[in-house]
Amino acid sequence: MYKTDDFKNNRPNVGVTVVVFKYEEGVIKTKVYKRNEQSEVFPNFIALPNTFYDITIHNNLEEAAKHALRFKTNIDIPFFEQLETFSGSYIDPDRINTVNISYIAIINESDITEVTIENKNFEDNWLEVEYLINNVDMAFNHKEVLISAYNRLKSKAEYTPIACHLLGNFFSIKELKELTEILINDKLDNSRFRDRIKKSDMLLEVEGAYKKGANRPAQLYSLNHLYSGFFYPKSLTKPN
Amino acid sequence: MYKTDDFKNNRPNVGVTVVVFKYEEGVIKTKVYKRNEQSEVFPNFIALPNTFYDITIHNNLEEAAKHALRFKTNIDIPFFEQLETFSGSYIDPDRINTVNISYIAIINESDITEVTIENKNFEDNWLEVEYLINNVDMAFNHKEVLISAYNRLKSKAEYTPIACHLLGNFFSIKELKELTEILINDKLDNSRFRDRIKKSDMLLEVEGAYKKGANRPAQLYSLNHLYSGFFYPKSLTKPN
DNA sequence: GAAATAGTGTCTTTTAGACAATATCAC
């Protein structure tokens, strides 16, 4: 029966990386930090929240991923799922063959209460995703992970209610339509969009709640958490 | 700069598991083997093709996954993609916290030429997936991996041409329809099914090739490998 | 009332769905 120190020269490093999205000021942002000047690899580089998977600390990868987020406990993360697993020597070229398991998470603004539980001097920041992808060098394979996560977000916006998670608990159909248009990079027809939403059970009308402005107030809705189907229900088989 | 033997007590075992599907005699089968009687864990259990990820042997996980298949080199695997990564002590309860990266592959019958390059005495077999899921205890978390892979196969059959890979290089629309019906567990309308296929560029007519029988011969088609879209092209945005 | 945005209605085109009709082979 082998133990932890058998095969010690054969095991890769295992790490987790998390891409957390939020929606603010009309753009999609993600949380990054600047690596310490004294880091032995990628000093001063921008990096996604990450951690070494340490079996003396973590019971499983999800736990490690949430640990990497360093959010206060009990914070609500309305969307959290595994993304992709990367591997090879290219991830950490100066050290060791690495396996990187990535996660995608969504959080809405009001819920964010961060606590840095270690390494207090690093700078946490929420930066625009498009800006990071186009203009910033990132540590390890984090650019690759970010692109993969952003693509998944955009593609899920086509056929699931994922965008709702970026909008918080209550939102108008107009807000959902605008955000969806950003994600799918296309214009949507008002009437059609509303029809589809009404015919699915995706959203629940919040009785008496309105978003007010210098115009007719907009009915607010919340995501029906019982709704597990697609936003666009048609595929090969019949709807529902 | 740390080396392989630093953190030796902190790293999990990393392994890969592959679910390979083929279609034969009207049912979906997957390749399994029976573990050796002398194995220190799960002796005599049925297992999916798997291997320990050893950084002194493998450059990356895909390489390890293909190694686990033990197929002769240069064999054509028309579909191969990463599935899901599992982790925790439950995978290998008597040993060490384990990270398991799973893959899903499809192969068509004529291409299968196996060579057992090690452990010559184990029994390789192709068994029916439904039978394995419902009636067989499997080693490690392999039942969970198999179910996940089978669900992905069935769900991809709804909106991608994945089923074509199970049918070989040439097949009739009838054959594709029948297999798809098995995978989605629903009947399809003949006329509609043909319309959709014709309107997408999913299949290419193979000039002059027919499947003959005691009836009107069926035109044979092959998968258009340039076609990367969905089988059912509609979603939120316009077709194409 | 004017401005602004929310929400609905109407008409045309496209796709879905059910099922009937025709085509082409072996025998």
Next chain:
DNA sequence: GTGATATTGTCTAAAAGACACTATTTC
């Protein structure tokens, strides 16, 4: 011709798409 299965056509209902129209608020 008969049997069998491949392939196409027809008709109705539903959904998509484009865009005009009405509604409700603030000022």
